[in-house]
Amino acid sequence: MKEIELSAGTIAYEDTGEGPTLVLLHGLMMDASLWADVIADLSADHRCVAPTLPLGAHRQAMQADADLSLTGIARLAAEFLERLDLHDVTLVGNDTGGALVQLLMRDGDARVGRVVLASCDAFDNFPPGLTGKTLVLAGKLSPRMFGLFMQQMRIRMLRRSPLAFGWLTLRGDAATARWLRPVLTQPAIRRDAVRTLRAAAAGGAGSLLAAAEHLPGFDRRALVVWASGDRVMPPEHGRRLAGLLPRGELVEVDDSYTLIPLDRPARLAQLIREFTRASDAS
Template sequence: MQVELSAGTVEYADTGGPGPVLVFVHGLLMDGSLWDGPVAELAGHRCVVPTLPLGAHQHPMRADADLSLPGIAALLTEFLERLDLRDVTLIGVDTGGALVQLLMADGEARVSRVVLASCDAFDNFPPGLTGKTLFLTGKLSPGLFGVFMQQMRVKAVRRLPIAFGWLTKRGDAVSARWLRPLLSDAGVRRDTVRVLRAAAASPGILLEVAERLPAFDRPVLVVWAREDRVMPPEHGERLAALLPKGKLVEVADSYTLLPLDQPAEFARLVREFTAG
C-alpha cells in the first residue's frame, strides 16, 4: 500500500482488522520488513507498518522534504492522521525508538501506549560504532556515499561491528535486502545523506527530548536486549524510571534488533502489554 504525504510517497503494510492498532517504526537503513516476524505472531491485532525515508525506502522524497529527525517524526504524525489511526500502540526500535520519543515528548494524542525497544536515547546519538560510522559517511557526497556503501554487498563487511554486526545476531539476509534501494537509486542515496547530515547537526536532540518525557503519562513498555552492544542496557533502566508508567523487560539472546533476533518473544511481550 502507499499513501501520499507532504514529503512524498510512503509505502506501508496494514493487516487490517478491528483489533488493537499497533504501529511499528523501524530505524536507519531499514524498512518495514524488520517487523515481519512479530507481525506474523500478532494475529488479532491491526498491525500497520510504514517504511519511512530512512535509507531503505523505495520512493525518493521531494527535494524540499524535511528529513531531519523532527521532520520525519512529523511525517509519522501525518501518517497517523491520514490513516485516521486512533488509540495507537506505537512501537519503535533503534532510531525508530528515537522517533517515537519525539512523538511522546509532543504528547501525540493518537498514541495511547508505547513500546520502546533497544533504541537511541539520551547522549547515545549517534549510537555506538554503527551510528558513528554511518554519520561520518553522511559527510560524503551522495555519489561517494553510494561508492562507500557498495562494500555492504559483502556479508563479511555487513557483519562488522561498524555495520550490522552488533545490531542483529540472525538477520543478515534481511539487512542485505534493506541496502538494495540505496545501492540502486540515486534519489534514495540523496535522501539518506540528507537524513544523516541533519541528524549529525543535532547531537543533543535526545537529551532535550528526555527532559520532556516525564510528562508522558500513558503506559510504556521498555524492552531491552540484555546483550546489546550498541544501545547501553542502563539506558533501558533510565527510560523506564523516567516515565511515570514505564516498565522494563530485558530479553536474552538478542542484539539491538529484537524483532529479528527474538520475534516470537517480542510479539508475546507486545501482546501481553496491549491486553493489560
C-alpha cells in the same frame, strides 16, 4: 504494500490484521520488513501498521524540500497517523524508530495511547555505537561517494562487522542485505540517505536530550524492552527510560542484539500482546 501521499512524498506501508492498532517504526537504513515476523504473529489479533519511512531503505525518493531530520521524520510519522485516522495507537519503535517514538511522546500526540520502546537511541547515545558513527561519517560524502562506500556492504564479512550491522543483529543478515538494495541501486535514494544522515548529525543528539526532559510528563503506559546483551544501545539506558516514565515497565531480553524484531520476534510479540491486553483490562 500500500502507499499514501504525504507532505514529504509517497510512503509505502503494510496494514494487516484486525484488533487494537499497533504502529511499528524502524530505524536508519531499514524498512518495514524489520517487523515482518512480529507482524506475522501479532496480526492474528491486532491491526499492524508498519510504514517504511525515508531513513535510507525506502523505495521512492522524497521531495527535494522534505525535512529529513529526525524531528522532520517524526512529524511525518504524526502526519501518517492523522491521514490514516488512527486512534488509541500502541506506538512501537526499535533502533532509531524508538527515537522517533520519543519525539512523538514529547509532542504529546493524542493519537498515541501507549508506547513500546525496544532497544533504541536515547539520551546522548546518538549516533549510536560504531554503526551509527560510521554511517554519520559516511553521510558527509557526496551521494555518489556514499554509494561507492556502501557498495562494500555487499560483502557479508564487512556487512557483519561492528562498523555495519554486526552488533545490531545476531540472526538478521538476510534482512540487512535486502535493506541495502535501494541505496545501492537508486541515486535518488542515496541523495535522501545523505540528507537524512547530515540532518541527524546536526541535530539528532540535541533532539533526544530535549525529548528525555519530557518523559516524566508522559502519563500513558509504556513498555521498555531491551536486549540485555546490547552492544550499541546501553542496557542502562533501558533501565533509565523505564525509571523516567511514570507508568513505565522494563523487560530485558536475552540472546539478542539491538534488533530484537529480527533476533527474538516471538518473544517480542508475546511481550507486546501481554502489554496491550493489560492496557485494555486497566
